[in-house]
Amino acid sequence: xxxxxIDAFTRTAGAGxxxxxxxxxxxxxxxxxxxIAAAVGASETAFVLSRPEDPTVRLRYFTPVxxxxxxxxxxxxxxxxxxxxxxxxxxxxxxLECPAGTFGIELEPRGARETRVWIVTPQPPAEPNPVTLDAxxxxxxxxxxxxDTALPVLxxxxxxxxxxxxxxxxxxxxxxxxxxxxxxxxHGVRGVYLFTREAKEQGSAAHARYFVPGFGILEDPVTxxxxxxxxxxxxxxxxxxxxxxxxxxxxxVEQGDTLGKPGRIDIEVVGRPGRIERARVGGVALTVMDATxxx
Numbered sequence: 001x002x003x004x005x006i007d008a009f010t011r012t013a014g015a016g017x018x019x020x021x022x023x024x025x026x027x028x029x030x031x032x033x034x035x036i037a038a039a040v041g042a043s044e045t046a047f048v049l050s051r052p053e054d055p056t057v058r059l060r061y062f063t064p065v066x067x068x069x070x071x072x073x074x075x076x077x078x079x080x081x082x083x084x085x086x087x088x089x090x091x092x093x094x095x096l097e098c099p100a101g102t103f104g105i106e107l108e109p110r111g112a113r114e115t116r117v118w119i120v121t122p123q124p125p126a127e128p129n130p131v132t133l134d135a136x137x138x139x140x141x142x143x144x145x146x147x148d149t150a151l152p153v154l155x156x157x158x159x160x161x162x163x164x165x166x167x168x169x170x171x172x173x174x175x176x177x178x179x180x181x182x183x184x185x186x187h188g189v190r191g192v193y194l195f196t197r198e199a200k201e202q203g204s205a206a207h208a209r210y211f212v213p214g215f216g217i218l219e220d221p222v223t224x225x226x227x228x229x230x231x232x233x234x235x236x237x238x239x240x241x242x243x244x245x246x247x248x249x250x251x252x253v254e255q256g257d258t259l260g261k262p263g264r265i266d267i268e269v270v271g272r273p274g275r276i277e278r279a280r281v282g283g284v285a286l287t288v289m290d291a292t293x294x295x
Contacts, residue, residue, distance in 0.1 A: 001293040003040055006077035009222040009256075009263035009283040016256065016263035017222040017286070019077040020045030025060075030067070032094075037062035039293055043217050046074035052087045052137050056095040056102070065216035070100035070122050072224015072265075072281060079117040079214030080285035083107050085273040110284060116266070118282040121228025124157030130187040136160070139179040140192065140211060142169060151237055152241045156229050158214070166216070167198040167207055177213030190214025193226045195253075197239060205234055205251035205267065209258065221256040224281045231267035232279040246272035 003020050010016025020040035025033065025047035040138045041064060048057040061071040075096060082088040090107035095164060096119070106118040133144035133153065147153065148163040155161075164170045173194070173233040184190065193214030199207045208230065210220040230253060234240040244286045256263040266282035 001036065003036065003045070003291045003293055004081055004287060005040070005042070005289045005291060006081060006285050006287050008073035008076040008080070008262075008285040009224070009265050011284060011286060013286055013288050015261050016285075017073040017220065017261065018042045019071070019074040021048070021074070021081050022046070022077050023048045023081070025049055026051075032282055033060065033062050034067070036293060037208065038064045039292075043220050044068065044071040044074040045282055048070065048078060050097075056089075056097050057082070057105070058097045060099065063215045063217060064155045067099070068215060070098055070225050072119060072121060073222055073263075073283070075105075075119055076117045076224060076283045077285050079107060080106055080115055081287060083115040084287060104280075108282070114284055116282050116284050118268070118280050119224065119228070120278060120280045121225060122157075123229055123232060123279065127155040129153045129160060130189065131160075131183055136162075136192070139176050139183055140194075141172070141174040141176070154233070155189065156236045158188065159210075159212075159226060160184075160189055160192045161226075161230065161233065162192055162194045164194055165198075167196050167200070170194055170196050170207065170209060173209065173211075175211035175213065175219050177211075177220055180211060180213050185214055191217075191220075193223065193230070195230060199254055200257065201252075201254060203252055204254050204264075205240060207254040209255065209256070218251055219259060221259050221261040222265060223255060224265055224283065225252045227255075227265040228279050230282045231269050231281070232276050235269040235271070235276055235279070238273075240267075240269055242269065242272050242276075242293060244273060
């Protein structure tokens with residue numbers, strides 16, 4: 001069984017977020033896909049279930065311990081690989097079908113050999129935070145006073161979104177997986193996505209970290225599935241300023257630096273204040289190696 005190992009949201013091997021990608025996986029059953037994902041050991045492995053000539057690319061995603069409905073960096077890795085092998089043309093517009101739904105994909109050439117993959121990401125509905133900050137923050141080595149009260153703490157699907165005031169406080173956090181799971185799993189929450197507007201680089205809208213012990217990942221290096229909702233969140237709260245008459249705003253989210261795996265996610269929001277029409281993320285990737293798994 002042939003698996004491709006790809007680093008997404010980076011141009012540097014060993015940086016960004018690593019994904020496994022298996023092409024031609026339509027004959028595999030779920031237990032086999034789960035065993036492969038565990039053997040690959042990346043935060044997620046994507047399995048392509050569609051044929052190369054199909055207009056829609058069908059994917060399933062597995063962490064080492066569970067299937068998840070969508071994964072941003074593994075999607076970037078997959079479409080990068082399909083373009084690199086000439087199975088999809090760049091530039092081009094495509095559709096992704098996965099357990100989370102059907103989403104638009106755009107392949108944008110970047111130089112002679114590179115392709116940026118744009119993904120219209122799922123947007124889970126915003127719901128109230130089900131736990132107190134006094135209980136939550138100590139499970140990550142922080143305090144409630146470090147949270148930026150100018151912005152709301154929200155639940156989006158299986159994650160919490162928590163704004164922080166200072167980059168230094170965000171970098172100092174250290175997740176305690178068992179304590180996080182004991183607090184969050186009874187509410188159906190599997191991870192906490194924290195960000196601050198105090199970014200490292202000019203042109204970045206936020207710096208982020210994502211602790212996901214509920215999916216067996218203490219910290220995810222670079223998370224496209226969370227950056228898309230963050231882009232919409234920042235536009236909704238005026239951090240990304242949409243034109244009054246409507247238009248597009250672009251920026252970038254930083255993540256992975258504290259793990260020594262820096263990655264950069266392009267973000268784009270279309271709409272006008274009070275009405276967001278679309279949010280998507282973009283990123284490049286690098287094929288690191290091919291591997292053969294023995295059943």
